[in-house]
Protein backbone atom coordinates (compact mmCIF):
# COMPACT_ATOMS: atom_id res chain seq x y z
CA UNK A 1 0.00 0.00 0.00
CA UNK A 2 1.33 3.50 -0.84
CA UNK A 3 2.13 6.04 1.88
CA UNK A 4 -0.95 8.01 0.85
CA UNK A 5 -3.17 4.95 0.97
CA UNK A 6 -1.84 4.20 4.42
CA UNK A 7 -2.98 7.60 5.73
CA UNK A 8 -6.47 6.86 4.39
CA UNK A 9 -6.40 3.37 5.92
CA UNK A 10 -5.38 4.76 9.32
CA UNK A 11 -8.24 7.29 9.20
CA UNK A 12 -10.83 4.82 7.95
CA UNK A 13 -9.85 2.32 10.66
CA UNK A 14 -10.41 4.97 13.32
CA UNK A 15 -13.77 5.98 11.82
CA UNK A 16 -14.78 2.30 11.83
CA UNK A 17 -13.93 2.04 15.54
CA UNK A 18 -15.64 5.25 16.63
CA UNK A 19 -18.44 5.60 14.07
CA UNK A 20 -17.27 9.09 13.21
CA UNK A 21 -14.37 11.40 14.10
CA UNK A 22 -14.23 15.17 14.52
CA UNK A 23 -12.71 17.02 11.59
CA UNK A 24 -9.94 18.16 13.98
CA UNK A 25 -8.99 14.52 14.58
CA UNK A 26 -9.16 13.91 10.82
CA UNK A 27 -6.75 16.84 10.22
CA UNK A 28 -4.46 15.60 12.99
CA UNK A 29 -4.18 12.16 11.37
CA UNK A 30 -3.93 13.54 7.82
CA UNK A 31 -1.08 15.93 8.72
CA UNK A 32 0.67 14.38 11.74
CA UNK A 33 -0.46 10.71 11.85
CA UNK A 34 1.99 7.92 11.14
CA UNK A 35 1.55 8.51 7.40
CA UNK A 36 0.57 12.15 7.58
CA UNK A 37 1.58 14.94 5.21
CA UNK A 38 4.12 16.63 7.51
CA UNK A 39 5.24 13.29 8.97
CA UNK A 40 6.37 12.40 5.44
CA UNK A 41 8.55 15.53 5.38
CA UNK A 42 6.31 17.49 3.02
CA UNK A 43 5.52 21.19 3.45
CA UNK A 44 7.27 24.53 2.98
CA UNK A 45 9.91 24.98 0.28
CA UNK A 46 10.40 25.45 -3.43
CA UNK A 47 10.93 22.67 -5.98
CA UNK A 48 9.65 19.33 -4.72
CA UNK A 49 7.75 20.95 -1.87
CA UNK A 50 4.21 22.20 -1.53
CA UNK A 51 3.95 25.88 -0.60
CA UNK A 52 6.22 28.89 -0.16
CA UNK A 53 6.36 30.61 3.22
CA UNK A 54 8.11 33.90 4.05
CA UNK A 55 11.41 32.25 5.10
CA UNK A 56 11.41 30.32 1.79
CA UNK A 57 11.27 33.57 -0.24
CA UNK A 58 14.93 34.19 0.64
CA UNK A 59 17.14 35.46 3.48
CA UNK A 60 15.45 38.87 3.85
CA UNK A 61 12.60 37.72 6.11
CA UNK A 62 15.09 36.16 8.54
CA UNK A 63 17.10 39.40 8.57
CA UNK A 64 13.99 41.31 9.61
CA UNK A 65 13.09 38.69 12.24
CA UNK A 66 16.64 39.10 13.61
CA UNK A 67 15.89 42.82 14.11
CA UNK A 68 12.59 41.95 15.85
CA UNK A 69 14.43 39.53 18.17
CA UNK A 70 17.01 42.20 19.01
CA UNK A 71 14.14 44.58 19.87
CA UNK A 72 12.64 41.98 22.22
CA UNK A 73 16.06 41.23 23.76
CA UNK A 74 16.76 44.90 24.48
CA UNK A 75 13.23 45.42 25.85
CA UNK A 76 13.98 42.65 28.38
CA UNK A 77 17.23 44.35 29.46
CA UNK A 78 19.53 42.21 27.23
CA UNK A 79 19.35 38.97 29.28
CA UNK A 80 21.94 36.22 28.78
CA UNK A 81 20.78 33.59 28.02
CA UNK A 82 18.08 34.95 25.72
CA UNK A 83 16.02 31.98 24.51
CA UNK A 84 14.08 31.92 21.25
CA UNK A 85 11.73 28.96 20.85
CA UNK A 86 10.65 28.64 17.23
CA UNK A 87 7.54 26.47 17.09
CA UNK A 88 6.72 24.73 13.83
CA UNK A 89 10.28 25.41 12.70
CA UNK A 90 10.05 23.10 9.66
CA UNK A 91 13.39 22.63 7.89
CA UNK A 92 15.23 25.27 9.97
CA UNK A 93 15.57 27.86 7.23
CA UNK A 94 14.31 30.81 9.30
CA UNK A 95 16.76 30.00 12.09
CA UNK A 96 19.65 29.80 9.62
CA UNK A 97 18.87 33.24 8.19
CA UNK A 98 18.43 34.78 11.65
CA UNK A 99 21.91 33.52 12.60
CA UNK A 100 23.44 34.68 9.30
CA UNK A 101 22.10 38.17 10.02
CA UNK A 102 24.34 38.20 13.13
CA UNK A 103 21.89 39.91 15.49
CA UNK A 104 23.25 41.84 18.49
CA UNK A 105 21.68 39.22 20.79
CA UNK A 106 23.74 36.39 19.17
CA UNK A 107 26.23 35.91 22.03
CA UNK A 108 23.29 35.47 24.41
CA UNK A 109 21.10 33.51 22.01
CA UNK A 110 19.90 29.95 22.62
CA UNK A 111 17.63 29.02 19.72
CA UNK A 112 15.27 26.07 20.21
CA UNK A 113 13.72 24.61 17.06
CA UNK A 114 10.44 22.82 17.84
CA UNK A 115 9.13 20.63 15.05
CA UNK A 116 6.87 17.58 15.31
CA UNK A 117 7.94 15.98 12.03
CA UNK A 118 11.03 13.77 12.50
CA UNK A 119 11.80 14.03 8.78
CA UNK A 120 11.82 17.83 8.91
CA UNK A 121 13.91 17.72 12.10
CA UNK A 122 16.42 15.56 10.25
CA UNK A 123 16.57 18.18 7.47
CA UNK A 124 17.45 20.91 9.98
CA UNK A 125 20.88 19.27 10.35
CA UNK A 126 21.61 20.07 6.68
CA UNK A 127 21.40 23.80 7.48
CA UNK A 128 22.43 24.14 11.09
CA UNK A 129 24.81 22.80 13.71
CA UNK A 130 22.43 21.41 16.28
CA UNK A 131 23.59 20.77 19.82
CA UNK A 132 21.93 18.50 22.39
CA UNK A 133 19.26 20.32 24.47
CA UNK A 134 21.43 20.00 27.60
CA UNK A 135 24.13 22.09 25.91
CA UNK A 136 21.78 24.78 24.60
CA UNK A 137 19.63 25.06 27.67
CA UNK A 138 22.31 24.28 30.21
CA UNK A 139 25.73 25.85 30.49
CA UNK A 140 25.48 26.67 34.16
CA UNK A 141 28.43 27.30 36.45
CA UNK A 142 28.29 26.30 40.09
CA UNK A 143 28.42 29.17 42.54
CA UNK A 144 29.84 29.16 46.02
CA UNK A 145 27.60 28.39 49.00
CA UNK A 146 24.08 27.17 48.39
CA UNK A 147 23.14 29.70 45.72
CA UNK A 148 21.55 28.30 42.53
CA UNK A 149 24.07 27.83 39.68
CA UNK A 150 24.53 30.87 37.44
CA UNK A 151 24.21 30.60 33.64
CA UNK A 152 27.49 30.90 31.76
CA UNK A 153 27.27 34.05 29.66
CA UNK A 154 28.26 34.78 26.03
CA UNK A 155 28.05 31.14 24.92
CA UNK A 156 25.67 31.81 22.04
CA UNK A 157 24.47 31.37 19.54
CA UNK A 158 23.61 27.75 20.30
CA UNK A 159 20.86 25.89 18.42
CA UNK A 160 19.00 22.84 19.61
CA UNK A 161 15.98 20.91 18.33
CA UNK A 162 13.01 19.32 20.07
CA UNK A 163 9.79 17.60 18.98
CA UNK A 164 7.64 19.51 21.49
CA UNK A 165 7.77 22.77 23.43
CA UNK A 166 10.49 22.72 26.11
CA UNK A 167 9.38 22.28 29.71
CA UNK A 168 11.34 25.30 30.91
CA UNK A 169 10.56 28.93 31.68
CA UNK A 170 12.53 31.33 29.50
CA UNK A 171 13.45 34.98 29.21
CA UNK A 172 12.86 35.34 25.51
CA UNK A 173 10.43 34.77 22.69
CA UNK A 174 8.20 32.02 21.34
CA UNK A 175 8.17 32.57 17.59
CA UNK A 176 5.92 30.80 15.08
CA UNK A 177 5.54 31.43 11.37
CA UNK A 178 2.51 29.70 9.82
CA UNK A 179 1.98 27.27 12.68
CA UNK A 180 -1.45 28.33 13.97
CA UNK A 181 -3.13 27.69 10.60
CA UNK A 182 -1.86 24.12 10.77
CA UNK A 183 -3.19 23.31 14.25
CA UNK A 184 -6.02 20.77 13.92
CA UNK A 185 -9.43 22.47 13.78
CA UNK A 186 -13.00 21.18 13.86
CA UNK A 187 -15.90 22.38 11.74
CA UNK A 188 -19.31 23.77 12.67
CA UNK A 189 -22.27 24.54 10.42
CA UNK A 190 -25.40 26.63 11.08
CA UNK A 191 -28.64 25.19 9.66
CA UNK A 192 -30.85 28.24 10.25
CA UNK A 193 -31.93 27.20 13.74
CA UNK A 194 -28.94 25.64 15.45
CA UNK A 195 -25.22 25.01 15.11
CA UNK A 196 -24.01 21.49 14.34
CA UNK A 197 -20.59 19.92 14.34
CA UNK A 198 -19.51 18.43 11.02
CA UNK A 199 -17.82 15.10 11.69
CA UNK A 200 -16.29 12.62 9.29
CA UNK A 201 -18.19 9.33 9.04
CA UNK A 202 -17.94 6.06 7.20
CA UNK A 203 -17.00 6.44 3.51
CA UNK A 204 -15.58 9.81 4.58
CA UNK A 205 -18.99 11.47 4.36
CA UNK A 206 -19.97 14.47 6.47
CA UNK A 207 -22.13 13.69 9.49
CA UNK A 208 -23.94 16.46 11.39
CA UNK A 209 -24.34 16.18 15.16
CA UNK A 210 -25.55 18.81 17.64
CA UNK A 211 -22.70 21.09 18.68
CA UNK A 212 -21.17 20.23 22.05
CA UNK A 213 -21.63 22.83 24.77
CA UNK A 214 -17.84 23.18 25.03
CA UNK A 215 -17.78 24.59 21.48
CA UNK A 216 -20.56 27.15 22.03
CA UNK A 217 -18.22 30.07 22.73
CA UNK A 218 -16.20 29.32 19.58
CA UNK A 219 -19.30 29.87 17.39
CA UNK A 220 -20.72 32.64 19.61
CA UNK A 221 -18.32 35.20 18.13
CA UNK A 222 -19.94 34.81 14.69
CA UNK A 223 -23.27 36.33 15.82
CA UNK A 224 -26.24 35.85 13.52
CA UNK A 225 -25.30 34.15 10.26
CA UNK A 226 -27.22 32.78 7.26
CA UNK A 227 -28.13 29.07 7.05
CA UNK A 228 -25.31 26.95 5.64
CA UNK A 229 -22.53 29.06 7.21
CA UNK A 230 -19.44 26.99 8.04
CA UNK A 231 -16.84 28.09 10.57
CA UNK A 232 -13.78 26.60 12.26
CA UNK A 233 -13.62 25.23 15.80
CA UNK A 234 -10.03 25.96 16.87
CA UNK A 235 -9.86 23.14 19.40
CA UNK A 236 -6.06 22.84 19.39
CA UNK A 237 -5.43 26.60 19.69
CA UNK A 238 -6.16 26.93 23.42
CA UNK A 239 -3.98 24.01 24.54
CA UNK A 240 -1.11 25.09 22.28
CA UNK A 241 -1.30 28.73 23.36
CA UNK A 242 -1.47 27.75 27.04
CA UNK A 243 1.62 25.55 26.64
CA UNK A 244 3.49 28.26 24.70
CA UNK A 245 2.58 30.97 27.22
CA UNK A 246 3.78 28.74 30.06
CA UNK A 247 7.23 28.65 28.45
CA UNK A 248 7.62 32.45 28.54
CA UNK A 249 8.52 33.69 32.02
CA UNK A 250 9.51 37.14 30.67
CA UNK A 251 9.08 38.08 27.04
CA UNK A 252 6.61 37.73 24.20
CA UNK A 253 4.99 35.37 21.73
CA UNK A 254 5.34 36.46 18.08
CA UNK A 255 2.85 34.59 15.90
CA UNK A 256 2.77 35.25 12.16
CA UNK A 257 -0.05 33.81 10.08
CA UNK A 258 -2.88 34.45 7.69
CA UNK A 259 -5.71 35.79 9.76
CA UNK A 260 -9.21 37.05 9.06
CA UNK A 261 -11.98 38.38 11.28
CA UNK A 262 -15.10 36.42 12.18
CA UNK A 263 -17.28 38.38 9.73
CA UNK A 264 -14.95 37.46 6.86
CA UNK A 265 -14.96 33.78 7.81
CA UNK A 266 -18.75 33.54 8.06
CA UNK A 267 -19.25 35.28 4.70
CA UNK A 268 -16.69 33.25 2.76
CA UNK A 269 -18.38 29.85 2.43
CA UNK A 270 -15.58 27.47 3.24
CA UNK A 271 -12.99 29.37 1.15
CA UNK A 272 -11.03 29.87 4.39
CA UNK A 273 -10.38 26.10 4.48
CA UNK A 274 -7.77 25.18 1.90
CA UNK A 275 -5.58 22.31 0.80
CA UNK A 276 -2.18 22.63 -0.91
CA UNK A 277 0.15 20.27 -2.69
CA UNK A 278 2.95 20.76 -5.22
CA UNK A 279 2.48 24.56 -5.11
CA UNK A 280 -1.14 24.26 -6.24
CA UNK A 281 -4.42 24.54 -4.41
CA UNK A 282 -5.48 20.97 -3.70
CA UNK A 283 -8.95 19.52 -3.80
CA UNK A 284 -11.50 18.27 -1.28
CA UNK A 285 -9.88 17.83 2.16
CA UNK A 286 -11.73 14.51 2.56
CA UNK A 287 -10.01 13.05 -0.51
CA UNK A 288 -6.49 11.55 -0.36
CA UNK A 289 -5.61 12.49 3.24
CA UNK A 290 -1.85 12.65 3.70
CA UNK A 291 -1.28 13.89 0.15
CA UNK A 292 -1.91 17.59 0.85
CA UNK A 293 -1.70 20.24 3.52
CA UNK A 294 -5.01 21.14 5.18
CA UNK A 295 -5.11 24.66 6.56
CA UNK A 296 -7.53 27.30 7.82
CA UNK A 297 -7.34 31.07 8.20
CA UNK A 298 -6.82 32.00 11.84
CA UNK A 299 -9.78 33.99 13.20
CA UNK A 300 -8.50 37.06 15.06
CA UNK A 301 -11.37 37.10 17.57
CA UNK A 302 -10.69 33.45 18.41
CA UNK A 303 -6.99 34.20 18.89
CA UNK A 304 -7.54 37.36 20.96
CA UNK A 305 -10.27 35.68 23.08
CA UNK A 306 -8.18 32.57 23.73
CA UNK A 307 -5.16 34.70 24.59
CA UNK A 308 -7.24 36.88 26.94
CA UNK A 309 -8.54 33.78 28.75
CA UNK A 310 -4.87 32.91 29.42
CA UNK A 311 -4.10 36.41 30.72
CA UNK A 312 -2.36 37.53 27.53
CA UNK A 313 -2.83 40.83 25.67
CA UNK A 314 -2.63 40.70 21.88
CA UNK A 315 -1.37 43.45 19.55
CA UNK A 316 -1.86 42.94 15.81
CA UNK A 317 -0.02 44.46 12.86
CA UNK A 318 0.06 43.55 9.16
CA UNK A 319 3.20 41.77 7.97
CA UNK A 320 4.05 44.51 5.44
CA UNK A 321 3.87 47.24 8.09
CA UNK A 322 5.80 45.07 10.58
CA UNK A 323 8.61 44.48 8.09
CA UNK A 324 8.79 48.20 7.24
CA UNK A 325 9.09 49.07 10.92
CA UNK A 326 11.89 46.52 11.17
CA UNK A 327 13.76 48.30 8.36
CA UNK A 328 13.09 46.19 5.26
CA UNK A 329 13.35 49.25 2.97
CA UNK A 330 16.77 50.12 4.37
CA UNK A 331 17.91 46.52 3.87
CA UNK A 332 16.78 46.69 0.24
CA UNK A 333 18.72 49.96 -0.27
CA UNK A 334 21.81 48.44 1.37
CA UNK A 335 21.46 45.42 -0.92
CA UNK A 336 21.24 47.62 -4.04
CA UNK A 337 24.38 49.47 -2.96
CA UNK A 338 26.19 46.21 -2.33
CA UNK A 339 25.18 45.03 -5.80
CA UNK A 340 26.50 48.15 -7.49
CA UNK A 341 29.78 47.80 -5.58
CA UNK A 342 30.25 44.05 -6.08
CA UNK A 343 28.50 43.24 -9.36
CA UNK A 344 31.69 43.36 -11.43
CA UNK A 345 33.28 40.50 -9.47
CA UNK A 346 30.19 38.26 -9.32
CA UNK A 347 30.14 38.48 -5.53
CA UNK A 348 27.49 36.19 -4.01
CA UNK A 349 26.68 38.70 -1.29
CA UNK A 350 26.16 41.31 -4.00
CA UNK A 351 23.77 38.97 -5.81
CA UNK A 352 21.82 38.44 -2.60
CA UNK A 353 21.74 42.20 -2.21
CA UNK A 354 20.24 42.63 -5.64
CA UNK A 355 17.55 40.00 -5.02
CA UNK A 356 16.34 41.83 -1.90
CA UNK A 357 14.08 44.11 -3.96
CA UNK A 358 12.19 41.09 -5.34
CA UNK A 359 12.09 39.40 -1.94
CA UNK A 360 10.72 42.57 -0.31
CA UNK A 361 8.03 42.89 -3.00
CA UNK A 362 6.83 39.33 -2.25
CA UNK A 363 7.05 39.71 1.54
CA UNK A 364 5.06 42.97 1.57
CA UNK A 365 2.54 42.22 -1.20
CA UNK A 366 -0.84 43.08 0.38
CA UNK A 367 -2.53 40.30 -1.63
CA UNK A 368 0.07 37.75 -0.56
CA UNK A 369 2.48 37.38 2.33
CA UNK A 370 2.32 41.11 3.14
CA UNK A 371 -1.35 40.61 4.00
CA UNK A 372 -0.44 38.20 6.81
CA UNK A 373 -0.86 39.34 10.40
CA UNK A 374 1.76 39.44 13.14
CA UNK A 375 0.33 38.93 16.62
CA UNK A 376 2.49 39.92 19.60
CA UNK A 377 1.19 38.44 22.84
CA UNK A 378 2.43 39.49 26.25
CA UNK A 379 1.30 38.69 29.78
CA UNK A 380 -0.93 41.36 31.29
Ligand SMILES: C[S@@+](CC[C@H](N)C(=O)[O-])C[C@H]1O[C@@H](n2cnc3c(N)ncnc32)[C@H](O)[C@@H]1O
Pocket residue numbers: 038043044053054055056087088089090091114115116117120163164176177178179182183240
Ligand atom coordinates in the same frame (compact mmCIF):
# COMPACT_ATOMS: atom_id res chain seq x y z
C1 LIG B 1 3.21 25.62 7.41
S1 LIG B 1 4.57 24.81 8.09
C2 LIG B 1 5.61 26.21 8.47
C3 LIG B 1 7.06 25.87 8.53
C4 LIG B 1 7.98 27.08 8.79
N1 LIG B 1 7.63 27.77 10.02
C5 LIG B 1 7.95 28.06 7.64
O1 LIG B 1 7.47 29.18 7.83
O2 LIG B 1 8.40 27.70 6.55
C6 LIG B 1 3.99 24.30 9.69
C7 LIG B 1 4.98 23.44 10.44
O3 LIG B 1 4.55 23.31 11.80
C8 LIG B 1 4.79 21.96 12.22
N2 LIG B 1 3.90 21.74 13.38
C9 LIG B 1 2.57 21.61 13.39
N3 LIG B 1 2.10 21.50 14.65
C10 LIG B 1 3.17 21.60 15.45
C11 LIG B 1 3.33 21.62 16.86
N4 LIG B 1 2.30 21.48 17.68
N5 LIG B 1 4.58 21.73 17.36
C12 LIG B 1 5.65 21.86 16.53
N6 LIG B 1 5.55 21.86 15.18
C13 LIG B 1 4.33 21.74 14.66
C14 LIG B 1 4.49 21.15 10.99
O4 LIG B 1 5.03 19.85 11.03
C15 LIG B 1 5.12 22.04 9.90
O5 LIG B 1 6.46 21.73 9.69
